[in-house]
Amino acid sequence: KAGVxxxxxxxxxxxxxxxxxxCSPISGHRSVSWYxxxxxxxxxxxxxxxxxxxxxxxxxxxxxxGRQFSNSRSEMNVSxxxxxxxxxxxxxxxxxxxxxNEQFFGPGTRLTVL
Amino acid sequence: GQQLNQSPxxxxxxxxxxxxxxxxxxxxxxTWLWYKQDPGEGPVLLIALYKAGELTSxxxxxxxxGITRKDSFLNISASIPSDVGIYFCxxxxxxxxxxxxxxxxxxxxxSS
Numbered sequence: 317k318a319g320v321x322x323x324x325x326x327x328x329x330x331x332x333x334x335x336x337x338x339c340s341p342i343s344g345h346r347s348v349s350w351y352x353x354x355x356x357x358x359x360x361x362x363x364x365x366x367x368x369x370x371x372x373x374x375x376x377x378x379x380x381x382g383r384q385f386s387n388s389r390s391e392m393n394v395s396x397x398x399x400x401x402x403x404x405x406x407x408x409x410x411x412x413x414x415x416x417n418e419q420f421f422g423p424g425t426r427l428t429v430l
Numbered sequence: 431g432q433q434l435n436q437s438p439x440x441x442x443x444x445x446x447x448x449x450x451x452x453x454x455x456x457x458x459x460x461t462w463l464w465y466k467q468d469p470g471e472g473p474v475l476l477i478a479l480y481k482a483g484e485l486t487s488x489x490x491x492x493x494x495x496g497i498t499r500k501d502s503f504l505n506i507s508a509s510i511p512s513d514v515g516i517y518f519c520x521x522x523x524x525x526x527x528x529x530x531x532x533x534x535x536x537x538x539x540x541s542s
Contacts, residue, residue, distance in 0.1 A: 320472070349529070359473075359518065359532035372529050406472050408530075418463065419530060421472035 318343065320409050320422035328428045334395040337425045339407035341388050345420075347371075347413025348390040350382060353404040353424070362405075365390050366413050394427075402429045436519050436533025443509055444541055451517060451536040452503035459521035462495050462502040463530065467516045476517075477504070509540050 321340045329335050341348050349372075350362040361374040365384035382392040388409075394401055404426050408419040436453045443449060453462070461480055465473035477488050479495035479502060486493055492505045502521075506513055516537050520530040 322472075351530075351532075358534050359520075359530075361529040361531070364529060374529065408472075418475055418478050420475060421465070423470075423472045426470075 320407060320420055322405075322407055322422040322425050324425060325423065326426045326428075328430060329397050330430050331397055331399060333397050334393060335397060335427060336391055336393045337405055337407075337427075339390045339392075339409075339422060341390070341407075341409030342420060345409040345411050346388050347410045347417070348384055348388065349408045349410075349413070349419060350390070350392050351406045351408065351421075352376070353406055354402075359406070362392065364413060371413070397429045399429050402427060434519060434521055434531055434533040436536055438536060439534070440537040440539070442539045442541070445509060445511060447509055449506040449509055449513075449538060450503060451519075452501060453519035453521070453533045454501040455521055455531075456500070457521075457523060458499040459523055459531075460499070461522035462493070463520040463522070464491075464493050464502070464504045465518045465520060467518060467535075469515075473518055506538075509538075511540050511542050514538055514540050 323338045347366045349364040351359050353359045364372040368384045379395045384390045404424045406424045408421045410417040410419045434453050464476045467473040477493040482499045484495040490507045516535040518535045519533040
């Protein structure tokens with residue numbers, strides 16, 4: 317089974333721009349979660365999608381948004397980029413997302429905001 | 431918000447030594463997970479724990495879910511150079527659904 321894939325792997329943007337990141341979960345998995353990883357704050361939960369619905373949301377501003385498609389692929393969007401948005405963005409998939417369902421991570425998208 | 435305290439922050443050991451790291455929380459978790467992350471890659475799941483008191487092994491790795499449900503530890507026996515990396519604990523609180531809360535990580539260095 318193929319693992320979680322994320323595209324692109326690297327991205328450079330300037331302040332004020334917007335960016336869209338993509339995640340394809342493991343085949344058959346229906347839950348996709350997004351995390352932001354920075355040296356200072358570590359891994360922080362952004363949001364989780366299940367069956368095309370946002371089911372859970374972390375404590376991030378509204379500039380961070382996402383969606384999930386019927387094939388479970390997910391995208392996250394960051395609008396009006398700030399320097400502090402530079403981070404590794406990770407997506408994780410699990411079968412149903414409920415208790416007892418392990419989350420498997422993709423390789424991440426490294427976003428640099430200049 | 432909920433936080434996990436992971437220690438130690440870093441470890442420098444000789445090949446062949448055993449390693450122990452742990453995570454504690456002020457809150458109860460229903461699931462504890464241990465991940466390893468190599469530079470430039472996403473975290474890889476090592477061990478998942480679902481019951482208080484549970485002890486689970488994966489090769490040279492052993493992890494335990496604390497009885498109080500507020501802590502977990504990971505042991506690595508007979509370390510080898512490829513064990514180098516950052517180890518993260520993650521807890522899943524029942525109320526938050528699938529959202530994982532991560533520790534800050536333990537950076538392991540192994541010298542041969």
